[in-house]
Amino acid sequence: MQQEATAGLRAAAARMNRPARRSEGRYALPAFFFLFFLFVVPLSSLLLRSVTDPVPGLGNYAQLLTDQTYGKVLFNTFAVAGIVTIVSLALGYPVAWLLVLLPSRVARWLFAILLLSMWTNLVARTYAWLVLLQRTGVINRALMSLGLTDHPIPLVNNLIGVTIGMTYIMLPFVIFPLQTRLAAIDPAIMQVAAISGARPTQVFFRVLLPLSLPGIYAGGLMVFVMALGYYVTPAMLGGTSGMMLAELIGVQVQSLLNWGLGSAAAFILLSVTLALYALYVRSVGFGQVR
Amino acid sequence: MLLSLNRMGPGRFGLYAIGILVAAFLLLPIVFIAALSFGSSRWLAFPPPGWTLQWYEEFFADSRWIDAILVSIRVGAAVMAASILLGLPASFALVRGRFRGRELLRAFFIGPMIVPLIILAIALYGLFLHIGLNGTFIGFVAGHLVIALPFSIICISNALESFDESIEKAAIICGATPAQAIWRITLPSIRMGIFAGALFSFLASWDEVVVGIFMASPDMQTLPVRMWNTLRNDLSPVIAAVSTLLILVTIAILAVVMLVQKKRAR
Numbered sequence: 001m002q003q004e005a006t007a008g009l010r011a012a013a014a015r016m017n018r019p020a021r022r023s024e025g026r027y028a029l030p031a032f033f034f035l036f037f038l039f040v041v042p043l044s045s046l047l048l049r050s051v052t053d054p055v056p057g058l059g060n061y062a063q064l065l066t067d068q069t070y071g072k073v074l075f076n077t078f079a080v081a082g083i084v085t086i087v088s089l090a091l092g093y094p095v096a097w098l099l100v101l102l103p104s105r106v107a108r109w110l111f112a113i114l115l116l117s118m119w120t121n122l123v124a125r126t127y128a129w130l131v132l133l134q135r136t137g138v139i140n141r142a143l144m145s146l147g148l149t150d151h152p153i154p155l156v157n158n159l160i161g162v163t164i165g166m167t168y169i170m171l172p173f174v175i176f177p178l179q180t181r182l183a184a185i186d187p188a189i190m191q192v193a194a195i196s197g198a199r200p201t202q203v204f205f206r207v208l209l210p211l212s213l214p215g216i217y218a219g220g221l222m223v224f225v226m227a228l229g230y231y232v233t234p235a236m237l238g239g240t241s242g243m244m245l246a247e248l249i250g251v252q253v254q255s256l257l258n259w260g261l262g263s264a265a266a267f268i269l270l271s272v273t274l275a276l277y278a279l280y281v282r283s284v285g286f287g288q289v290r
Numbered sequence: 291m292l293l294s295l296n297r298m299g300p301g302r303f304g305l306y307a308i309g310i311l312v313a314a315f316l317l318l319p320i321v322f323i324a325a326l327s328f329g330s331s332r333w334l335a336f337p338p339p340g341w342t343l344q345w346y347e348e349f350f351a352d353s354r355w356i357d358a359i360l361v362s363i364r365v366g367a368a369v370m371a372a373s374i375l376l377g378l379p380a381s382f383a384l385v386r387g388r389f390r391g392r393e394l395l396r397a398f399f400i401g402p403m404i405v406p407l408i409i410l411a412i413a414l415y416g417l418f419l420h421i422g423l424n425g426t427f428i429g430f431v432a433g434h435l436v437i438a439l440p441f442s443i444i445c446i447s448n449a450l451e452s453f454d455e456s457i458e459k460a461a462i463i464c465g466a467t468p469a470q471a472i473w474r475i476t477l478p479s480i481r482m483g484i485f486a487g488a489l490f491s492f493l494a495s496w497d498e499v500v501v502g503i504f505m506a507s508p509d510m511q512t513l514p515v516r517m518w519n520t521l522r523n524d525l526s527p528v529i530a531a532v533s534t535l536l537i538l539v540t541i542a543i544l545a546v547v548m549l550v551q552k553k554r555a556r
Contacts, residue, residue, distance in 0.1 A: 024382065024386050024387035024389070025383050025387040025389035025392070025395075026383070027379035027380065027382050027383040027387070028379065028380040028384065028387070028395060030375075030379065030380070031376040031380035031399065031439060032380070032395070032398075034376055034435070035398065035401070035402070035436065035439065038414065038432055038433075038435075038436050039401065039402055039410075039436055041417065042413035042414055042416060042417040043405070043410075043413050045416065045417065046409070046412065046413045046416060049416070091308065091311075091312050091315075092312075094304070094305050094308040094312075095308065095309055095312045097305060098305055098306075098308075098309040101294070101295045101298075110309065110313060112548075113316050113317060114316065115544055116320065116537075116540060116544060117316040117317070117320065119493075119540045119543070119544065120320060120533075120536065120540050121497055121514060121533065121536040121540070122514070123499055123514045123517045123518050123521070124323065124529075124532070124536050124537065125319055125320075127323070127517070127521060127525070127529055127530075127533060128318075128319030128320070128322055128533065129319055130525065131322075131323070131326065131334050131525060131530075132318070132322060134525075136333075136335070137336075138322065138336050168315065168316070168319070171312065171315075171316065187294065200299060228406070229407070229409070230406075231406075231407060231408040231411075231500045232499055232500060232518075236521070246408040249412060250408055250411075250412070250503075250504075253416075253504075254415075259416070262412060266408070266409045266413075269406055269408075269409060270405065270406070270409055273404065273405070273406055274404070277404050
């Protein structure tokens with residue numbers, strides 16, 4: 001009887017420690033092949049096209065980096081991404097701070113508003129801004145009735161519109177990482193600073209701000225990278241004068257059928273994105289990326 | 291002292307002010323579009339001259355809008371199912387497997403989250419032009435699945451990591467076969483992760499527009515793509531009605547998620 005039980009246990013132990021452990025990687029094969037054929041292959045053929053279409057060589061890249069029209073698009077892209085990042089951080093930091101400080105009853109409402117704006121359909125939100133910002137829109141009418149201006153300011157179909165729309169979309173993406181970072185700071189550290197005689201502004205600039213730098217860095221980098229490659233909002237709010245890189249790629253491929261130039265622009269964008277993403281991973285640690 | 295509102299001094303009023311300002315900024319387009327959808331002005335004047343349900347009537351009477359919703363739901367459901375079917379075994383491999391290159395594989399699986407959507411969109415567009423998948427159901431599902439799969443893998447492998455494997459071993463010692471143990475012990479234990487993965491996969495597909503813009507054909511487009519294409523022609527108030535319906539759906543989903551969290555916290 002006992003022998004039987006021991007034998008059963010031994011068999012169970014054998015099943016658990018079976019050497020097949022190593023081969024569990026094979027369960028990843030379906031997903032791997034799917035992504036291989038629908039992610040790696042199309043991206044590789046795009047890279048190939050950028051150096052072969054219409055003629056072999058680096059002509060497409062040279063044209064992108066030297067032609068003034070494309071230069072302006074590149075400049076727009078980086079300028080908007082930079083401004084959006086700075087404004088989002090400036091507005092997002094106090095909000096993240098409030099989320100940590102407010103009683104949870106109030107903070108929950110603020111969270112709900114953030115989540116609502118983040119989860120609302122992207123086209124719907126961008127459409128709302130298009131209507132709000134147009135010449136006869138509410139914002140212009142409000143500005144005029146306040147006497148701040150006597151004629152409608154062009155707020156849309158240019159970089160101002162893109163900046164407002166993008167900041168709106170990116171705010172949650174800086175607030176959430178900053179909130180996590182600020183919540184992790186030990187309040188005792190600031191008490192010590194205060195007891196040691198520091199004024200509140202000194203405590204802020206010399207203790208709280210430096211301690212929250214990893215969050216600022218991570219959130220800012222994230223927003224910058226996302227803003228560089230955004231398509232919908234710039235395409236809808238930017239018009240022709242405010243064109244950004246993602247829209248340039250779309251137009252070249254879909255309307256002009258200029259695959260070579262479009263692919264080359266895509267690869268410039270991809271390289272910058274990957275380089276900045278590597279920086280991001282280094283700044284937050286790989287474990288945090290997931 | 292800077293981590294307590296009461297002891298912060300007058301600085302806290304500055305914080306309150308920015309908080310209220312940002313909250314208003316975030317709510318402005320949502321409230322505004324909802325108000326406009328009931329306004330009677332075709333030119334989106336605000337405040338509107340009168341109130342009407344006309345735009346909702348136009349929306350529900352137009353079979354093209356209803357078709358777009360049905361396409362979105364069908365594509366989303368297929369993406370949800372496929373991303374669990376591919377993501378579940380892949381997560382087991384990532385969490386439990388002991389093989390070389392596992393970390394590399396993990397990075398590879400979240401790759402589609404990093405690549406800007408426009409690049410993915412034109413890459414798939416180029417591929418699908420060759421094999422004739424543009425404007426087809428399969429094309430939409432495949433394209434959206436590339437975006438959704440990382441979400442499902444992240445959700446499921448997180449759940450799997452926090453599941454104590456010794457419970458599964460205990461089941462095996464008690465006589466269950468490994469397959470039985472996984473089916474009756476492990477999968478039920480990580481079901482919240484699977485549900486989350488499914489929900490995010492559906493939402494990723496439901497909200498996706500960039501890949502869709504390139505893939506769509508006149509008779510096959512998802513709801514966001516149809517909104518986008520309509521907006522190219524005019525700023526019709528019908529879009530405001532569609533947007534408001536989508537906002538209501540978002541609020542409903544958020545409410546459910548918060549209720550579930552509240553219930554689990556208790």
